[in-house]
Amino acid sequence: MTGATNLFSGLPQAALPTEQFDTLLDHSNVKIERIISTGHCAPETGWFDQEQDEWVCVLEGDARLEIDGQGETALSRGDWTFIPAHQRHRVTYTRTSPPTVWLAVHVYPARR
Amino acid sequence: MTGATNLFSGLPQAALPTEQFDTLLDHSNVKIERIISTGHCAPETGWFDQEQDEWVCVLEGDARLEIDGQGETALSRGDWTFIPAHQRHRVTYTRTSPPTVWLAVHVYPARR
Numbered sequence: 001m002t003g004a005t006n007l008f009s010g011l012p013q014a015a016l017p018t019e020q021f022d023t024l025l026d027h028s029n030v031k032i033e034r035i036i037s038t039g040h041c042a043p044e045t046g047w048f049d050q051e052q053d054e055w056v057c058v059l060e061g062d063a064r065l066e067i068d069g070q071g072e073t074a075l076s077r078g079d080w081t082f083i084p085a086h087q088r089h090r091v092t093y094t095r096t097s098p099p100t101v102w103l104a105v106h107v108y109p110a111r112r
Numbered sequence: 113m114t115g116a117t118n119l120f121s122g123l124p125q126a127a128l129p130t131e132q133f134d135t136l137l138d139h140s141n142v143k144i145e146r147i148i149s150t151g152h153c154a155p156e157t158g159w160f161d162q163e164q165d166e167w168v169c170v171l172e173g174d175a176r177l178e179i180d181g182q183g184e185t186a187l188s189r190g191d192w193t194f195i196p197a198h199q200r201h202r203v204t205y206t207r208t209s210p211p212t213v214w215l216a217v218h219v220y221p222a223r224r
Contacts (some may be wrong), residue, residue, distance in 0.1 A: 007190040019153075020141055025167045025194060028217050030142055032167055036198060055137050057119060059171075078119040078171075082137060103219055106144050 007034060007059060011099050013037060021063025029108040030084040037063065039096035047088035054083045064093040085109070119146060119171060123211050127151060141222060147205035147214040148176065159200035164220040166195045173212025176205040197221070 005024075012020070015038040025032040042048070048066055052083065057080035065081065066072045068088035083089055094100040116186040117136075124132070127150040138145040154160075159180055169192030176185045177193065178198035185193065195201055 004138065005192055007192060008192070024192065025217075027165065027167075027219055029140075032217060055139075078121070079157070080117055080119060080136065103215075104176075105142070106146060107139055 031106040033104045034103040037071050037094035037100040042091045047090050049088050052106045053085050055105040057103050059101040061095040063100050066090050115163040143218040145216045149212040151208035152184050154203045159202050163199050164218045166215040169215050171213040173207040178202050180206050
């Protein structure tokens with residue numbers, strides 16, 4: 001252990017050209033990421049279709065997540081959800097300023 | 113997906129007799145928990161000595177975490193750290209009111 005690091009440190013003061021991904025833990029079949037969105041929707045075209053399960057929450061900001069065939073869900077500070085592998089999804093809105101900060105825990109089917 | 117659930121919902125209005133543990137995801141070798149502390153230190157005697165690795169952050173509140181042989185670290189909103197399996201540790205302080213809210217991601221050595 002090397003002391004604490006902060007989920008809200010180093011947030012951008014202006015809109016980012018692309019979303020920012022910071023890996024907080026990369027561990028066997030688990031990856032924990034901080035994602036910073038400033039108005040981004042993703043992917044720009046089509047859907048995410050992932051091999052891994054994903055637990056995700058919004059730590060700060062506002063977002064909208066669309067699940068294929070199930071419509072959109074608004075996510076605000078503290079809201080979390082679980083996206084099973086191959087559940088097609090996309091982000092249709094994120095708050096620009098202050099930035100939207102996500103925490104994602106990806107669980108892969110096998111150790112990597 | 114059944115819509116979002118919130119990390120800050122249902123927080124206690126008064127001190128709890130014991131810490132509150134809410135399992136948010138229980139998945140193969142990974143467990144994600146919300147922990148609510150209202151002044152609790154844990155364990156009351158001795159140390160935690162876990163078989164699993166733990167990534168943990170403070171979402172709200174203040175805490176102090178002692179690592180055996182390495183002293184104490186203060187943790188406030190957004191601070192996170194990684195505690196390897198069998199790294200003896202204990203919580204020596206948590207803010208009572210408003211409660212201290214933790215998010216812990218436990219990664220077990222084998223699928224359970």
